[in-house]
Amino acid sequence: MSAINMNFASPRMMLVAGGGVRQIADVLAKFGLSRPLLVTDPFMVSSGHVRHCLDPLAAAAIAVTVFSDTVPDPTDTVVEAGVGELRKGTFDCLIGFGGGSPIDTAKAIAILAAGGGKMRDYKAPFAADKGALPIIAIPTTAGTGSECTRFTVITDVDRDEKMLIAGLGALPLAAVVDYELTFSVPARTTADTGVDSLTHALEAYVSKRANPISDSLALSAMALIGANICTAYAEPRNASAREAMMLGASQAGLAFSNSSVALVHGMSRPIGAHFHVPHGLSNAMLLPAITRFSVPGAETRYAAAARQIGFAGALDNDAVATAKLVTGLEQLNKDLSVPTPADYGIKEADWNGKMALMAEQALASGSPGNNPRVPTAAEIVGLYREVWTGAAANR
Ligand SMILES: NC(=O)c1ccc[n+]([C@@H]2O[C@H](COP(=O)([O-])OP(=O)(O)OC[C@H]3O[C@@H](n4cnc5c(N)ncnc54)[C@H](O)[C@@H]3O)[C@@H](O)[C@H]2O)c1
Ligand SMILES: [Fe+2]
Numbered sequence: 001m002s003a004i005n006m007n008f009a010s011p012r013m014m015l016v017a018g019g020g021v022r023q024i025a026d027v028l029a030k031f032g033l034s035r036p037l038l039v040t041d042p043f044m045v046s047s048g049h050v051r052h053c054l055d056p057l058a059a060a061a062i063a064v065t066v067f068s069d070t071v072p073d074p075t076d077t078v079v080e081a082g083v084g085e086l087r088k089g090t091f092d093c094l095i096g097f098g099g100g101s102p103i104d105t106a107k108a109i110a111i112l113a114a115g116g117g118k119m120r121d122y123k124a125p126f127a128a129d130k131g132a133l134p135i136i137a138i139p140t141t142a143g144t145g146s147e148c149t150r151f152t153v154i155t156d157v158d159r160d161e162k163m164l165i166a167g168l169g170a171l172p173l174a175a176v177v178d179y180e181l182t183f184s185v186p187a188r189t190t191a192d193t194g195v196d197s198l199t200h201a202l203e204a205y206v207s208k209r210a211n212p213i214s215d216s217l218a219l220s221a222m223a224l225i226g227a228n229i230c231t232a233y234a235e236p237r238n239a240s241a242r243e244a245m246m247l248g249a250s251q252a253g254l255a256f257s258n259s260s261v262a263l264v265h266g267m268s269r270p271i272g273a274h275f276h277v278p279h280g281l282s283n284a285m286l287l288p289a290i291t292r293f294s295v296p297g298a299e300t301r302y303a304a305a306a307r308q309i310g311f312a313g314a315l316d317n318d319a320v321a322t323a324k325l326v327t328g329l330e331q332l333n334k335d336l337s338v339p340t341p342a343d344y345g346i347k348e349a350d351w352n353g354k355m356a357l358m359a360e361q362a363l364a365s366g367s368p369g370n371n372p373r374v375p376t377a378a379e380i381v382g383l384y385r386e387v388w389t390g391a392a393a394n395r
Contacts, residue, residue: 006211008258011137011148013174016250018243020178021052021138024095025060027174031134033093034062037086039106040097041070044140052181053097053138065089070098073162073272073279074105075155076119082109086132096137096172099193100144100279103137107152107170110135119154120163124366128167137172140181141193142232142245144279145200145253147175155273162269164365179239179246187233191336192280194229197249199283201225202291202305203262204255206298207370214259217251219308224248226309230335264290266367267380270358275346284338288329289386293379295322297372341388348388355384
């Protein structure tokens with residue numbers, strides 16, 4: 001092994017427990033916090049889910065202001081509105097409650113409020129290390145892992161670009177990881193967010209920036225997610241599957257936050273920005289083809305991943321295991337009813353017309369540079385094409 005030279009950053013505290021959200025007031029008290037601005041989305045309010053967080057705060061006599069204008073794939077305009085809300089009060093922390101979208105919005109509000117200007121000023125490789133207020137993250141999907149990552153992903157509406165923003169300003173102070181909050185997640189979102197977690201773990205593990213601590217978390221996450229994703233999809237109230245998926249999602253978040261994501265995420269963000277495909281779903285559409293392309297760059301690691309996820313057995317050699325990884329991912333998409341881009345309603349001419357721009361944006365994000373096999377722009381265009389035709393042929 002070469003000499004280790006790494007950084008590891010994580011929330012100062014992670015409360016991982018079924019029903020853990022009921023202790024939210026104690027978590028705030030531990031850090032001397034008492035004036036939160038709660039960031040969530042309109043559905044969490046209209047469905048009543050936000051009460052899981054508001055009721056225990058009310059019981060502890062903590063007054064909360066709710067900002068619920070978050071949108072899926074949060075935009076710079078929503079973040080600016082959130083900063084406006086923050087300036088109206090004397091808040092001492094932000095609580096991000098919901099899926100990755102509200103948590104990412106809370107993070108971006110903290111970063112923009114600290115430094116001013118426009119969200120695009122903070123785009124990676126800028127080091128967004130300053131946050132105006134500490135963030136407490138409570139995920140309700142399993143998940144983006146955003147509760148324990150140093151990233152936030154914000155769409156620049158003028159440029160139709162999903163920007164990766166990275167730095168300690170985006171890292172929550174504390175996370176409350178309560179799988180009971182995910183019982184109500186619909187099947188489609190369970191599948192999409194679960195594949196997002198699996199992609200985080202796999203990409204963290206094969207990344208050029210993998211390290212011994214991210215490896216152990218990524219391997220654990222792959223085993224948990226591989227064994228439970230289809231059960232959580234089919235049986236929403238299955239507590240042990242939901243618990244395993246939530247733990248796996250957080251472990252995968254810690255893993256990729258301290259290693260990196262790679263080509264799948266690099267190519268996925270432009271699909272989200274141009275065609276408004278949910279993040280985990282665009283990952284799923286890409287995952288088999290991008291894995292097939294990338295295997296030659298890290299065959300041993302992809303083989304280990306295949307065994308960990310459960311697609312290959314201990315007796316399979318690396319070549320067999322990596323072949324089973326690709327077919328296993330294709331089968332998983334079928335089991336989770338992942339639509340092709342065409343099924344999703346994207347027109348072939350629009351897809352083809354955007355491929356060159358999407359390839360450029362994917363490369364500019366930096367994520368493909370961490371892939372074990374680094375593609376050229378022309379190869380990325382070829383992969384977008386293959387995702388279209390391969391998906392069609394697979395049906
Ligand atoms: N910061 C990071 O490290 C990171 C990592 C991966 C993805 N992301 C970002 O996260 C966002 C996606 O997050 P997401 O996949 O969690 O989706 P989301 O937050 O957009 O939520 C998807 C839908 O599920 C609903 N929902 C959430 N929790 C629910 C619950 N418990 N019950 C019923 N419905 C529920 C929401 O209201 C919404 O309609 C994207 O913008 C993506 O780019 C961020
Ligand atoms: Fe992701």
